[in-house]
Amino acid sequence: MPTVQVTDLKDDDFLLDVREDDEWQAGHAEGALHIPISEFVARYGELTEAAPQDGRIHVICRSGGRSAQVTMYLAQQGIDAVNVDGGMQLWAEVGRPVVTDDGRPGFVL
Secondary structure, eight states: OOEEEGGGOOTTSEEEEOSOHHHHHHOBOTTOEEOOGGGTTTTHHHHHHHSOTTOOEEEEOSSSHHHHHHHHHHHHTTOOEEEEETHHHHHHHTTOOOBOTTSSBOOOO
């Protein structure tokens, strides 16, 4: 499965966060699209509307397991998707910003 390291992500890369609502509310990457894995199939259209045409989708969760499932699903649909290795835990560890919906500092739940 295609993966990318957190440290290789650029600020303008399209990021899809598939964690659940409570995890998202605690803290997330600014600008990420949030579609919980439990709602992913039902809300798939939101992703296709928001994602850049012919662009790559970087899928992230807490540690990489759920995002790997979504990445495999997207790849089967012919979409260029990669799993973010280490997830939000590693994102926070390497010092990338984690924010709440109102822009305050957040944390990874």
